[in-house]
Each structure stands twice: as structure tokens, then as C-alpha cells.
Amino acid sequence: xxxxxxxxxxxxxxxxxxxxxxxxxxxxxxxxxxxxxxxxxxxxxxxxxxxxxxxxxxxxxxxxxxxxxxxxxxxxxxxxxxxxxxxxxxxxxxxxxxxxxxxxxxxxxxxxxxxxxxxxxxxxxxxxxxxxxxxxxxxxxxxxxxxxxxxxxxxxxxxxxxxxxxxxxxxxxxxxxxxxxxxxxxxxxxxxxxxxxxxxxxxxxxxxxxxxxxxxxxxxxxxxxxxxxxx
Amino acid sequence: xxxxxxxxxxxxxxxxxxxxxxxxxxxxxxxxxxxxxxxxxxxxxxxxxxxxxxxxxxxxxxxxxxxxxxxxxxxxxxxxxxxxxxxxxxxxxxxxxxxxxxxxxxxxxxxxxxxxxxxxxxxxxxxxxxxxxxxxxxxxxxxxxxxxxxxxxxxxxxxxxxxxxxxxxxxxxxxxxxxxxxxxxxxxxxxxxxxxxxxxxxxxxxxxxxxxxxxxxxxxxxxxxxxxxxx
Amino acid sequence: xxxxxxxxxxxxxxxxxxxxxxxxxxxxxxxxxxxxxxxxxxxxxxxxxxxxxxxxxxxxxxxxxxxxxxxxxxxxxxxxxxxxxxxxxxxxxxxxxxxxxxxxxxxxxxxxxxxxxxxxxxxxxxxxxxxxxxxxxxxxxxxxxxxxxxxxxxxxxxxxxxxxxxxxxxxxxxxxxxxxxxxxxxxxxxxxxxxxxxxxxxxxxxxxxxxxxxxxxxxxxxxxxxxxxxxxxxxxxxxxxxxxxxxx
Numbered sequence: 001x002x003x004x005x006x007x008x009x010x011x012x013x014x015x016x017x018x019x020x021x022x023x024x025x026x027x028x029x030x031x032x033x034x035x036x037x038x039x040x041x042x043x044x045x046x047x048x049x050x051x052x053x054x055x056x057x058x059x060x061x062x063x064x065x066x067x068x069x070x071x072x073x074x075x076x077x078x079x080x081x082x083x084x085x086x087x088x089x090x091x092x093x094x095x096x097x098x099x100x101x102x103x104x105x106x107x108x109x110x111x112x113x114x115x116x117x118x119x120x121x122x123x124x125x126x127x128x129x130x131x132x133x134x135x136x137x138x139x140x141x142x143x144x145x146x147x148x149x150x151x152x153x154x155x156x157x158x159x160x161x162x163x164x165x166x167x168x169x170x171x172x173x174x175x176x177x178x179x180x181x182x183x184x185x186x187x188x189x190x191x192x193x194x195x196x197x198x199x200x201x202x203x204x205x206x207x208x209x210x211x212x213x214x215x216x217x218x219x220x221x222x223x224x225x226x227x228x229x230x231x
Numbered sequence: 232x233x234x235x236x237x238x239x240x241x242x243x244x245x246x247x248x249x250x251x252x253x254x255x256x257x258x259x260x261x262x263x264x265x266x267x268x269x270x271x272x273x274x275x276x277x278x279x280x281x282x283x284x285x286x287x288x289x290x291x292x293x294x295x296x297x298x299x300x301x302x303x304x305x306x307x308x309x310x311x312x313x314x315x316x317x318x319x320x321x322x323x324x325x326x327x328x329x330x331x332x333x334x335x336x337x338x339x340x341x342x343x344x345x346x347x348x349x350x351x352x353x354x355x356x357x358x359x360x361x362x363x364x365x366x367x368x369x370x371x372x373x374x375x376x377x378x379x380x381x382x383x384x385x386x387x388x389x390x391x392x393x394x395x396x397x398x399x400x401x402x403x404x405x406x407x408x409x410x411x412x413x414x415x416x417x418x419x420x421x422x423x424x425x426x427x428x429x430x431x432x433x434x435x436x437x438x439x440x441x442x443x444x445x446x447x448x449x450x451x452x453x454x455x456x457x458x459x460x461x462x
Numbered sequence: 463x464x465x466x467x468x469x470x471x472x473x474x475x476x477x478x479x480x481x482x483x484x485x486x487x488x489x490x491x492x493x494x495x496x497x498x499x500x501x502x503x504x505x506x507x508x509x510x511x512x513x514x515x516x517x518x519x520x521x522x523x524x525x526x527x528x529x530x531x532x533x534x535x536x537x538x539x540x541x542x543x544x545x546x547x548x549x550x551x552x553x554x555x556x557x558x559x560x561x562x563x564x565x566x567x568x569x570x571x572x573x574x575x576x577x578x579x580x581x582x583x584x585x586x587x588x589x590x591x592x593x594x595x596x597x598x599x600x601x602x603x604x605x606x607x608x609x610x611x612x613x614x615x616x617x618x619x620x621x622x623x624x625x626x627x628x629x630x631x632x633x634x635x636x637x638x639x640x641x642x643x644x645x646x647x648x649x650x651x652x653x654x655x656x657x658x659x660x661x662x663x664x665x666x667x668x669x670x671x672x673x674x675x676x677x678x679x680x681x682x683x684x685x686x687x688x689x690x691x692x693x694x695x696x697x698x699x700x701x702x703x704x705x706x707x708x709x710x
Contacts, residue, residue: 064394064440065433066401069412073433076419077426130555130614133516134569134621135544137537144568148559163291170293174405181296194303198296206291226559226601 007196011187015201018180021097025169025179028101030162033108040113045120055113062110067168070107075099075175100172108165115161119154120146152223159216163209170205180204238418238428245411246435252332252400252410253393253439259336260396264343271348282344289341295402297338302330302406331403339395346392350385351377383454390447397439401432411435468493469529469625469656470515476523477510484510486680488524492625497651498658499667499688502677503703508660511677512627515658516547529624545573548618552630554610556602556617562589563598566617574621581620588616592646608639612646619650626650628659664708668692676700 043055062070078084078093092098123146131141173182184201188194270282289297306324313320324330354377362372404413415428422428470492477485485507492498500508513519514526517533517540526533528543557565566585570576576584589595592612594605602610611631618626628647632640644666651657651670661667667674667688674691676684676699684691684700695701 061433061437064437064444066398066412066436068401068404069429069433069436072412072415073426073429077429080424080426124555126551126553126555127557129518130549130551130557130617131569132518133544133547133549133551134617135541135573136569137541140572144572145557152559167293170295171402173295181293185299188299188303192307194300194307198300198304202288202292202296202300205293205296206287209291227603 004193004196007191007193008200011184011191011197012200014187015180015183015197015204018178018183019204021172021177021179022166022169024097025100025104025172025177026162026166029104029108029169030165032101032105033165034112036105036109037112037116040109041116041120044113044117059110059113062107063114067103067107068171068174071100071103071171071175074103096172096175096177099175100169100177104165104168107168108161111161111164112158115154115157116150118157119150119152122153123149152220152227155216155220155223159213159220162212162216166205166208166212238414238422241414241418242411242431242435245409245414246439248328248408248410249397249400249435249439252328252335252403252408253397255328256332256336256339256396256400257393259333260340260343260392263336263340264347264392267340267344268347268351271344272351286341286344289338294335294338294399295405298331298334298402298406301325301334302327305330327403327406327408331400331406331408335396335399335403338399339392342395343389343392346385346388347381349388350381353384354380386447386451386454390443390451393443393447394440397436397443401436467529468527469496470658471527472511472514472524473526474524475511475514475521475526477507477514477519477521484680485514485521488682490675490682492656492658494624494656495654496656497670497672498675499671499673500658500660500675500677501662501664501667501703501707502683506677507680508677509629510680512549512629512658512660515627516544516549518549541573545621546624547627548621548623548625549627549629550611550614550618550631552633554602554607554614554634556610556614558602561599561601562594562605562613565602565613566620569617570620584620585616588619589613591619592616593642606639607635608642611635611639611643615643615646615650625656625658628657628661630660630662632661632663662707664692676703678703 040055040058043051044059046052074093075096078099084090084093092102127145127149128141131145136144169179170181172179173185176182178186180201184197188197191197267282267285270278273279302325306322309323309325310320313323358376358380359372362376363369367375400410401412404410404416407413411432412429415425415432418428419425468491470490472488472490475485475488475490476483488511490498490511500511502508510519514521514533515528521533528547531539531543533540533543556562557568560568563582563585566588567578567581570581570584571578586595586598589598592615594609594612597605597609597613602613605613615626615631631647632643635643640663644663647657647659647666648670659666659671671688673685674688675682676691676695676697678699684695684697686695691700692704695704
């Protein structure tokens with residue numbers, strides 16, 4: 001058994017062909033998940049039990065079960081149900097890409113909503129009281145005061161979740177999608193060279209992670225410019 | 232639940248496997264985490280670099296990839312070595328249980344490294360100094376002063392690590408470990424009822440998550456029993 | 463226009479925090495142009511009382527009137543009240559993510575629906591009034607405590623309130639910055655602004671107040687003009703407090 005470097009060079013371009021799908025999964029689920037997370041968070045902090053409880057149950061279920069199980073329920077399980085097969089959303093659930101997006105979106109939304117809620121709870125009460133005393137109503141306080149400050153507070157944890165989402169996209173390979181991991185697994189099955197292929201793949205993911213972290217750091221700096229004393 | 236009849240005991244034994252993986256990986260995760268934290272806290276530049284490398288690698292690589300790499304990589308290596316002694320051996324692997332357990336322990340351990348390091352640094356230096364000034368020797372200070380406080384600080388994040396271990400167990404089904412998700416896949420094939428089967432798996436994992444979460448909440452309350460202000 | 467209808471009227475006001483009674487049978491009238499100073503030991507309820515005036519705290523017993531409007535759960539009334547009652551906090555509470563100028567303009571645009579141009583003019587006018595117009599483009603974190611508090615006063619003034627509430631405005635300031643804030647408050651008073659001020663600054667009380675109120679244990683214990691209050695306090699508790707606070 002030897003480490004076949006040439007194999008890496010022939011395999012790498014093929015693996016990288018999957019990067020488009022990886023990014024599609026990451027960005028689409030990330031954006032949709034963030035939107036859903038905002039809705040969930042608003043439900044959670046609304047103070048109304050008929051909004052807060054359903055949100056809490058949703059978050060509890062999606063954070064308490066493995067994402068792989070969620071993917072399988074949607075990909076294998078949903079087609080079994082008649083109302084799904086006959087519903088208007090069937091084109092989405094029939095397609096592995098659609099299933100992956102739905103699963104990743106629902107999953108990340110649960111985690112991100114808690115991160116956003118943490119940001120909202122972290123806003124200094126005194127600032128909101130000053131807004132109240134000036135006559136700002138609840139919606140105005142939430143829009144102009146809470147949201148900008150909470151966003152900055154939530155950013156580090158959100159960045160971590162984006163990286164988690166990136167890693168979860170690799171699970172799309174379990175439902176026949178040809179993302180980077182999917183292609184890599186196919187090559188390994190043919191060449192019996194797990195070390196070369198999988199280590200290269202790991203390095204690719206680590207490089208992407210590095211860039212995401214750098215991007216997050218930039219955004220943090222920009223959002224937090226009012227926390228710096230000089231300039 | 233007529234549909235599940237016949238599969239009840241399979242799911243039961245699958246759950247037992249989940250519990251076994253949890254216990255084994257928990258021990259390893261603590262060991263890896265403590266080793267990593269110790270390395271980062273030591274003065275040694277080399278140890279710190281290695282520990283940082285460990286963190287970067289396992290935080291930036293998808294969990295499924297680590298599992299695949301560990302399992303297939305070790306299998307190829309073992310098979311090659313075994314072939315030297317007995318050319319008839321076609322395939323020798325590390326049991327999926329151990330490949331998977333070690334993999335997820337390494338992954339979550341990289342996060343635990345930060346948790347333990349932060350908890351260690353979070354112990355008030357004043358407490359340590361006071362204990363030393365009282366004449367208590369180094370080892371006793373460590374055991375009676377540092378560790379209990381570290382434990383209390385680390386508990387919330389540690390609880391999350393435990394939840395990660397439980398959920399990552401489902402990924403090990405991909406390499407053939409017969410925990411509950413693996414059972415469900417077979418049941419789906421046999422009964423044609425994927426939805427019920429996978430929902431069952433979700434419920435089982437949710438059950439495990441709930442037990443862990445309640446345990447951690449209880450431990451937190453116990454650890455903080457002397458911390459209530461104004462009592 | 464002296465002795466006309468009171469701007470603030472509190473009748474038998476009480477407030478509970480859980481089982482703890484923070485305010486008990488508070489009766490207070492403030493007429494236009496009056497300057498009231500409220501003092502007392504910590505936990506006496508002075509902050510709670512003025513926070514009830516703009517309903518940052520809700521009273522459980524009695525009634526509170528601001529002008530003609532009674533403070534209830536009615537939102538429209540509440541917004542009308544908050545437009546006319548300005549508040550300055552102990553910890554300034556400037557909006558950290560906005561420049562000083564934006565801090566002053568936000569409520570004008572959102573609550574009084576002033577145009578951007580007019581809001582800006584008003585903001586600069588009051589920034590000059592509190593003597594820091596050059597800080598307009600900076601963020602709160604770049605200003606000293608004294609400057610931040612002066613901005614906070616300007617921010618409240620931009621809403622052109624009928625009455626200003628001050629909740630221990632100098633308690634969080636380093637000593638050398640207290641006078642710059644008290645100066646602003648004194649000049650405000652001399653222009654006829656109605657004020658209710660919770661403070662430990664007895665010098666300010668002596669020179670500016672029309673009435674000094676002493677609170678202890680959630681009740682108003684003594685109320686008098688500053689001369690009388692400081693030289694001949696009637697109540698034993700007042701005497702004790704004054705001896706503690708004035709001796710060091």
C-alpha cells in the first residue's frame with residue numbers, strides 16, 4: 001500500500017466539479033434558513049403563547065434529532081405519503097436536491113433562531129428604556145434599536161453555524177447527490193484509495209471554512225465599528 | 232403500531248448500540264478534550280501548535296468525512312498488513328463501532344478542547360491563591376478547588392457536546408453500524424414503510440436528547456445551588 | 463401663569479414588586495416651572511417613583527395624571543405622555559450603534575414625524591446648547607461620561623418636552639465631570655423648565671430647587687423649600703439622612 005500522489009491530481013478536478021452543488025446547497029439553505037430563523041425568533045419573543053409554543057416545539061425537535069434522520073424522513077419517508085405525492089410541493093420532494101434543501105433549511109433555521117434570540121436578549125435594557133422614554137413604540141424600538149445591536153451580538157455564533165451548515169451539505173451525498181463528498185465517495189469505491197481522496201477532500205473543506213471565517217471576521221469588524229474608541 | 236411489530240426488538244437493540252456508542256465516545260471525548268486543553272495551556276509552543284492543528288482539522292472537516300476516512304482508511308491499512316501474513320484475507324476492518332466512536336470522539340473532542348480550556352481559565356485566580364496561601368499543596372488545590380469550579384463553568388457547553396455525540400451516532404450507520412437508523416433502512420426495505428420507520432428513529436433520538444438535556448439541567452442546578460444571589 | 467393646574471399629579475400611588483411594597487401612598491403635585499429635587503437612601507423608592515411618571519414602571523394603586531391625561535394601559539395616551547415627558551438616565555443609555563447626531567434625530571423623525579432637515583437643525587441647536595456641537599459625527603463610545611450625559615440631555619430636549627425627569631444623572635460620572643452636567647441642568651432650570659430630579663447633589667438642590675422631597679422606605683417623609691429643608695428638617699429620619707450625607 002503506498003500513497004499515490006498522482007491519484008490526487010487526477011481525482012481533484014473531478015471532486016471540485018461538485019463544489020458548485022456544495023455551494024448551492026450552502027447558500028440556498030443558508031439564506032432560506034436565515035429567513036425562517038427570523039420568523040421563528042419573532043414567534044419565540046412575541047410573548048404570545050400560541051406563537052411561542054409552536055416555535056419552541058419546532059426548535060426542540062429539530063435540534064434534538066440528527067440531521068441525517070431529518071434528511072431520510074424527507075427523502076425516503078415523504079414520498080410514501082399520499083398528500084405529499086399529490087400536493088403542489090411534489091416536484092420539490094421528488095428531487096433529491098429539493099429534499100436536501102428542505103432538510104438543511106429546516107435544520108439550520110432551528111439553530112439560528114436560538115442564536116438570534118440570544119442576540120435579542122443580550123441588548124442592554126437601558127437602551128430600550130431610553131427609546132421607550134423618548135416615545136418610540138414597540139415596533140420602532142425593535143427595528144431601530146434591538147435589531148442592529150442584536151445582529152452584532154449574534155454574529156460570532158452565526159458564523160459557527162454557517163460552518164456547521166457547510167459540513168452538513170456533505171450529507172447530501174447519502175441521497176445520491178453529486179456534491180464534492182458524493183463524487184469523492186464514488187472515486188474511492190472505484191480506486192480503493194480512501195486516504196488520498198478523503199484527505200484531499202478534507203483539505204478542500206478546511207480551505208472553504210477558512211474563507212468563511214475570514215469573511216465573518218470582516219463583517220464583524222464592519223458591524224462593530226462603533227465599539228472602537230479611536231477614529 | 233402494528234406496522235412496527237416485528238421490528239420493535241430490532242429498534243430496541245439499535246437503541247442499545249446508540250447508548251453504547253454514547254458512553255464509549257463520551258469517555259474518549261473527555262480524554263481528547265482534556266489532552267487538547269492541557270496542550271493549549273502548557274507553555275510549550277510545539278504542544279500548542281499540535282493542539283491548534285487538531286482543532287482546525289476536526290472543526291473544519293465534515294463529520295461524515297472523518298468517519299469515512301477513519302473507517303475505510305484503517306480498513307485498507309489493516310487489510311494490506313494482514314495480506315502480508317495471510318494472502319487469502321480479502322478484507323479486514325476495524326469494527327464500525329470503534330471506527331465511528333473514535334471518529335466522533337475526535338470531532339467533538341476538538342470542540343471540548345476549547346470548552347475545557349475556557350473553563351480552566353475561568354476559575355478565579357483569587358481562589359487558587361487563597362488555597363495555596365492556606366498551605367494546601369498543589370495536587371489538592373487542583374482536585375478540591377480547581378476541578379469543581381471548572382466543572383461548573385464547563386457544564387452548559389459540555390451538555391451541548393454530549394448532545395452532539397448522540398446525534399453524530401446516526402452518521403455511523405453509513406458505515407454499517409447497526410444502530411437505529413441502520414435498522415430503519417433495513418425495515419424500510421422490508422416493509423415499504425419508510426415514513427413510520429424514520430419517524431421512529433427520530434423519536435428515539437429525541438428521547439435520548441431529552442434525557443441528556445434533563446440530566447444536564449439537573450446537574451447545573453446542583454452545581455449552582457450555592458450561587459443564588461440574595462439567599 | 464403661577465399656581466395653575468399641576469403638570470404632574472400623583473394621588474395615593476402605590477407600587478409592588480412581587481410582595482415587596484416599593485411605593486406607599488405617594489402624593490405629589492408639580493406645577494409648571496417648578497423644580498423638584500428628590501433625595502433619600504438607596505432603596506427608598508425615589509427612582510421607582512419618577513419611573514412611574516412616564517410609566518417605565520406601572521403603578522398598582524392610586525392615580526397619576528400628566529396634564530389632563532391619566533396614566534393607564536391606554537397606548538395612545540401613553541405615547542402622548544411620553545412626548546411631553548423627557549427622561550435622563552443614570553447610565554446615559556445613548557444608542558451605541560448611532561452617531562451623536564442620529565441619536566438626537568431618531569425620536570424626532572419617528573415620534574414627532576419631523577422632517578430630516580428640521581430634525582438635524584434641532585439636534586445641532588441643542589448640541590450647541592449643551593456645548594458639544596463638534597461631537598456630532600462621533601459615536602457614543604468615543605465621548606467621555608460627562609459628554610455622553612450632556613448628549614442624553616440634548617436628546618431629551620429635542621423632543622421639546624413639558625417636563626424633564628432626571629434619574630440620578632451624575633451618579634455614574636467621575637467627580638471631575640459632574641459639574642459640567644450640573645451646569646447644563648442649572649441653566650435649563652433658569653430658563654423655566656419644569657424638572658423632577660433624583661440626585662445626591664445637595665449643592666444643586668440648595669441652589670436650584672423650589673422644593674426638596676425626602677423619601678425613605680417607599681414613602682414621602684418630608685417636603686419643604688430648600689432653606690427650611692436643610693437648616694431645620696422636622697423628621698428624625700430626614701435629620702439622620704442629612705447628617706450622613708452632608709458630613710463627609
